[in-house]
Amino acid sequence: MAKRVYLFSEGSKEDRDLLGGKGANLCEMTSLGLPVPFGFIITTDTCREFFEAGNKLPSLLEQEYRVALDLVEKRMGARFGDPENPLLFSVRSGATVSMPGMMNTILNLGLNEEITEGLARRTGNPRFAWDCYRRFIQMFASVVLDANGASFEHELERYKAAHDKKLDVDLDADDWRAVVRIYQTLADVPEDPFDQLRMAVRAVFMSWHTPRALVYREMNNIPDTLGTAVNVQAMVFGNYGEDSGSGVAFTRNPATGEHKFFGEFLFNAAGEDVVAGIRTPLPLSALEERLPAVYQQLFQTQALLEKHYRDMQDIEFTVQEGKFFMLQTRGGKRTGRASVKIAVDMVGEGLITEREALMRVSPEHVESFLHPMVDPAAKRDVIATGLPASPGGATGRVVFSAEEAQEQAEAGHAVILVRRETTPEDIHGMKVAAGILTELGGMTSHAAVVARGMGVCAITGCDGLNINVASGTATTRDGASIRRGDVITLDGNTGDVMLGDIAKVEASDSDDFQVLLSWADKYRRLKVRANAETPEDAARARELGAEGIGLCRTEHMFFAADRIDIMRAMILSETREERQGYLDQLQVFQHDDLLALFKVMDGLPVTVRLLDPPLHEFLPHTPEDIRSLAQRVNKPVAKVEEIVSGLTEVNPMLGFRGCRLSVVYPEITQMQVRAIVSAAAEAMQAGYRPMPEIMIPLVVNVREVRLVTDIIDQCVREVSSAMSVSVPYRVGTMMETPRATLGADRLAPEVEFMSFGTNDLTQMTYGFSRDDAGRFIPKYLGKKLIDVDPFVSLDERAVGRLMEIAIRESRSRKKGIKYGICGEHGGDPRSIRFCHNLGLDYVSCSPFRVPIARIAAAQANVGLVPND
Ligand code: ADP
Ligand code: MG
Ligand code: MG
Numbered sequence: 014m015a016k017r018v019y020l021f022s023e024g025s026k027e028d029r030d031l032l033g034g035k036g037a038n039l040c041e042m043t044s045l046g047l048p049v050p051f052g053f054i055i056t057t058d059t060c061r062e063f064f065e066a067g068n069k070l071p072s073l074l075e076q077e078y079r080v081a082l083d084l085v086e087k088r089m090g091a092r093f094g095d096p097e098n099p100l101l102f103s104v105r106s107g108a109t110v111s112m113p114g115m116m117n118t119i120l121n122l123g124l125n126e127e128i129t130e131g132l133a134r135r136t137g138n139p140r141f142a143w144d145c146y147r148r149f150i151q152m153f154a155s156v157v158l159d160a161n162g163a164s165f166e167h168e169l170e171r172y173k174a175a176h177d178k179k180l181d182v183d184l185d186a187d188d189w190r191a192v193v194r195i196y197q198t199l200a201d202v203p204e205d206p207f208d209q210l211r212m213a214v215r216a217v218f219m220s221w222h223t224p225r226a227l228v229y230r231e232m233n234n235i236p237d238t239l240g241t242a243v244n245v246q247a248m249v250f251g252n253y254g255e256d257s258g259s260g261v262a263f264t265r266n267p268a269t270g271e272h273k274f275f276g277e278f279l280f281n282a283a284g285e286d287v288v289a290g291i292r293t294p295l296p297l298s299a300l301e302e303r304l305p306a307v308y309q310q311l312f313q314t315q316a317l318l319e320k321h322y323r324d325m326q327d328i329e330f331t332v333q334e335g336k337f338f339m340l341q342t343r344g345g346k347r348t349g350r351a352s353v354k355i356a357v358d359m360v361g362e363g364l365i366t367e368r369e370a371l372m373r374v375s376p377e378h379v380e381s382f383l384h385p386m387v388d389p390a391a392k393r394d395v396i397a398t399g400l401p402a403s404p405g406g407a408t409g410r411v412v413f414s415a416e417e418a419q420e421q422a423e424a425g426h427a428v429i430l431v432r433r434e435t436t437p438e439d440i441h442g443m444k445v446a447a448g449i450l451t452e453l454g455g456m457t458s459h460a461a462v463v464a465r466g467m468g469v470c471a472i473t474g475c476d477g478l479n480i481n482v483a484s485g486t487a488t489t490r491d492g493a494s495i496r497r498g499d500v501i502t503l504d505g506n507t508g509d510v511m512l513g514d515i516a517k518v519e520a521s522d523s524d525d526f527q528v529l530l531s532w533a534d535k536y537r538r539l540k541v542r543a544n545a546e547t548p549e550d551a552a553r554a555r556e557l558g559a560e561g562i563g564l565c566r567t568e569h570m571f572f573a574a575d576r577i578d579i580m581r582a583m584i585l586s587e588t589r590e591e592r593q594g595y596l597d598q599l600q601v602f603q604h605d606d607l608l609a610l611f612k613v614m615d616g617l618p619v620t621v622r623l624l625d626p627p628l629h630e631f632l633p634h635t636p637e638d639i640r641s642l643a644q645r646v647n648k649p650v651a652k653v654e655e656i657v658s659g660l661t662e663v664n665p666m667l668g669f670r671g672c673r674l675s676v677v678y679p680e681i682t683q684m685q686v687r688a689i690v691s692a693a694a695e696a697m698q699a700g701y702r703p704m705p706e707i708m709i710p711l712v713v714n715v716r717e718v719r720l721v722t723d724i725i726d727q728c729v730r731e732v733s734s735a736m737s738v739s740v741p742y743r744v745g746t747m748m749e750t751p752r753a754t755l756g757a758d759r760l761a762p763e764v765e766f767m768s769f770g771t772n773d774l775t776q777m778t779y780g781f782s783r784d785d786a787g788r789f790i791p792k793y794l795g796k797k798l799i800d801v802d803p804f805v806s807l808d809e810r811a812v813g814r815l816m817e818i819a820i821r822e823s824r825s826r827k828k829g830i831k832y833g834i835c836g837e838h839g840g841d842p843r844s845i846r847f848c849h850n851l852g853l854d855y856v857s858c859s860p861f862r863v864p865i866a867r868i869a870a871a872q873a874n875v876g877l878v879p880n881d
Pocket of ligand 2: 329341
């Protein structure tokens, strides 16, 4: 049978899984020779055994830990339950993955009245002894017996008021004895120390299931099955007197990363007082002044620990009668800025390698360099929660339309655009908004994709938000209401919608961040491109390290005010000649836009996707808009209405879009190709090196590819000879229908690249509509029907399998095809790792995700497990 109990002298930091993080580190510190009060650990295996037996302690467990306990008594020179020379224990939880403050700890265990008297006699310090006992009763009662902790606080306050005492330190031995008497009426704490111990061990196991621990695990993706270890450790006493105290410290500043030892200390206080914030702790300089030798020991210890663990440590220590004790060390939690600075500094100090530094930074850490964030310490009044669609934090006045957004923004106000959903027509409002909030839509809805592209904070799928544009109000499920003009704050990292202006931490670049990114580039194999249409976005993407454009959505170029009417007129054309006239006008715009893009992306590939959305997306739908459009294009209203309704589709996502448009309107494709090639030719004449790649969307079979390729080749020949420039170009296809992926071997001979459009591919594989999934995906997650939103993190099992088949079968038919991904997954670290392993050549993501993708790509290649 496996050993259930380990002494602190029997383990090491490698035993986290079995002994929990706290226990493993107590063992490690013990073997380093640091002054750790001795004790033993009951393993996490035992915890699982306990759960499996229906919350029953194994029958032999007590026998096993009594053996260990004997050895601890010998080492400490005191005995558990002996009034003449009592040994007290702390019983501390400690899971494999650190869950600070989430589970239970019981201190001063092993006291009853008789033993308290004995402790008072032996120490000659009755005040201390009774203080310990009252602390113990309160903790044991609330943690083990589930009593209401507040009633103890309440009684203590009453006692203090009645006896005219202000602070805890004003109470003497008799006072504490009297408080104990009152406490004893509130809870029935067992007298026998061994009963206390057994019940405490049980309570620590049970604390694995407290609601706050559950929530913490859910938030941090910690499996529910792990369980916790129990640390039973001899007590040392910071509340012994004025030459005693407790403190916590960080080996470096956890907020800034500055390499400076930093911490807090309270004299004559137990560790719980420091955390509880009853008294304001002092800086460590106070300890240095009053107990310089102790401070020296503390300073040396923290330096040693950091060097030993090769990471910033968060430590807990206690001083008893001028003697220093270590109670805990662990990798310290830190802000994004701190994590980057510490990782880079430690490479400079020779503590870790560049590869290790890369693995120490998480994507969330990187966000803080790219967007302002809602201050994690600020109080938040959450009125609704949706999907965290685009990161960052934003505050502004509520507006309900793109027009209002523009007006308010022009008047100098920050605005939050609140919509049921967004469409391409809202772009001008989205551009000026500080944040975007939508009731509908998932993580790849229009609002989400566009917001991420622009680096604007957004929350989508805020189910339960009820918007009434006419009255200028919106109500949440919980009955809160916001009105036009109210100030709200969005947290795009959590999905929280809050009332008022909540403090934010500003984004700013740093040299350390650039150094880290340069290491990422050194260690990654995957290339990183960006999804961008405008020269501004492309320039930003390039600045953030993009090595090309992986997806330029040409339709975005037709939504601008000066083009949309021409586009609409083109769509409403009734003859080919009429249509050609408008196409000629559009070609000029398209040419100019692409020329600007090719210049910005000089020397780098730009993948231009042919027109993709269904045409009705460009048309107006309200009667007024239709009427004014009819006037502008010189057609009877009835005719326009007829055409608009003729284009309406029941299921546009599966409708008349993508290369299907090229089949019906080859002249649209011709216009686009001419624009691409003439722009590239002009760029070349001006001395640039454009690298256009023409991408065919929504392909399902090879005949479509041949049809479109013929149009492309023909137009390229025409333009090249007319301009006397030979433009280098490639032709490739989106891989976004299941049929395309399963027929990739047939597509292979016709294309030079394949780009997985995993938004559509996920949509079609699941049959989950991208625009409506926001409604039910949160429920699917809540009921654990899925682990992650497949629009956020690529579904490896099915969507990933289609990709794998497509790559394998196309590659076996033709070598040298370039593979990429341009769905939103291209910016998701988990999906990036998967793409790396699949052997893709590049990922393409929104410009603001480029740095995250660079780091994720390096992490995928370095392949160590990130430190927690
Ligand atoms: P958490 O996991 O929530 O940090 P701990 O097990 O570290 O809980 O216990 C909380 C505090 O209790 C510690 O920070 C320390 O101050 C105090 N404590 C724990 N064990 C002992 C001990 N053996 N002697 C004195 N104080 C202790
Ligand atoms: Mg602790
Ligand atoms: Mg698509």
